[in-house]
Amino acid sequence: MLTISSGSATLGATEGLRGGGYQGKITVVSRENTLPIDRTKLSKALITDPSKVQWRSEDFYKEGDVEFVWGNVTKADLKGRKVTTDNGKELNYTKLIMASGGTPKWLPLDGLKGDLENVFILRSLPHTQAIMKAAGENGGKKIVVIGSSFIGMEVANCLASQKHDVTVVGMEKKPMEKVMGQKVGAIFQALLEKNGVKFHMEAGVEKALPSKSDSKKAGSVQLKDGTVYECDLIVEGVGVRPSTDYLTDCPEIKLEEDGSVRVNEEFAVEGLKDVWAVGDIATYPYHGPGGNGGLTRIEHWDVAQNMGRSVAKSINKPGSKGKQFIPVFWSAVGAQLRYCGHPINGFDDVIIQGETSADSPSWVAYYCKGDQIQAVASMMKDPYMTQSAELMRRGAMPSKSEIEKGVDILEISVPSEVKM
Secondary structure: OEEEOOOHHHHHHHHHHHHOOOOOOEEEEEOOOOOOEOOHHHHHHOOOOHHHOEOOOHHHHHHOOEEEEEOOEEEEEOOOOEEEEOOOOEEEOOOEEEOOOEEEOOOOOOOOOOOOOOEEOOOOHHHHHHHHHHHOOOOOOEEEEEOOOHHHHHHHHHHHHOOOEEEEEOOOOOOOHHHHHHHHHHHHHHHHHHOOOEEEOOOOEEEEEEOOOOOOOEEEEEEOOOOEEEOOEEEEOOOEEEOOHHHOOOOOOOOOOOOOEEOOOOOEOOOOOOEEEOHHHEEEEEOOOOOOOEEEOOOOHHHHHHHHHHHHHHHHOOOOOOOOOOOEEEEEOOOEEEEEEOOOOOOOEEEEEEEOOOOOOEEEEEEEEOOEEEEEEEEOOHHHHHHHHHHHHOOOOOOHHHHHOOOOHHHOOOOOOOOO
């Protein structure tokens, strides 16, 4: 058994395999040169200490007979059942789980392509270490965060709490609008503004200008409308792409337009024996509310781990159905957000119940397509999200009209299921 990458999907797969009785050899090849970490803590808290993000101890994996090999996979020979790393190692496999995750994007603009020392992206531990080294421990730095989705918002909130002068530049009308909608996006903006973050929305970035005192560093960010923000550092949170470069010349796999790998309900690659793709690189059939088997790709830490556990079950019990789950994520955006579901074709209405002020937020938001609720977000009302996720998994989520008539999802009985 060979697993590519040491992220959340690998964590789910290795623990699921050993927990389910798998006796074969397990090898993990990772370009990050680290044991699996809780990646969510990087953007939410900008943690730099490896021991505080490492998911399990080295002894844990030794006891489970899981071997780690450091290196970036650059070639996959699926016919010959082997992969090759950038440091020349060839690794053979009997079963292959591709969990290579995502690669952060750089903006293709002057000064923002990664060629200036104080311009950063965020994906791995070295990234948070570099950001925090540049920011320092005493606050007061001028920081521009480009991108108003989850990574950008979490980083901005964390840096503002450390007394830095933070400005978020986003293309949307409201932060996280694409996923959360304008109403909920406005709630998040107010929360971060209370924490000191400034926003420049509906803005396009033109370029980063070199510092007058050091040409190797950026000194300001210029927007398309002519606005210029002086800065000590820049963090780009403008998305990731599937890390599948090693499959570009692989004749057995035709990558999707976005570079992802298409898989079936068990996350197996069609037409190939003993090959699975999970996590950020997997485009898979979604069967949650409104999904109807439509293809989607979800970049959530929890989703990747569940995919890994599903593959482990398929390997341990051939012929069985994989682990069934509803996508869930959480975010630290001024207060703790919880979210479940996935409106694969978007939503046409959002019902918000509760208090939405930045002073004491406590609310639930139901994302609807027609009369069907396809996702639920909550803040300071965690039981609503967890109950909704289970109701969605069982196909028992109430309709939009029922919620509008006063149905409380916490009062819906969820009997225990008998496991066979």
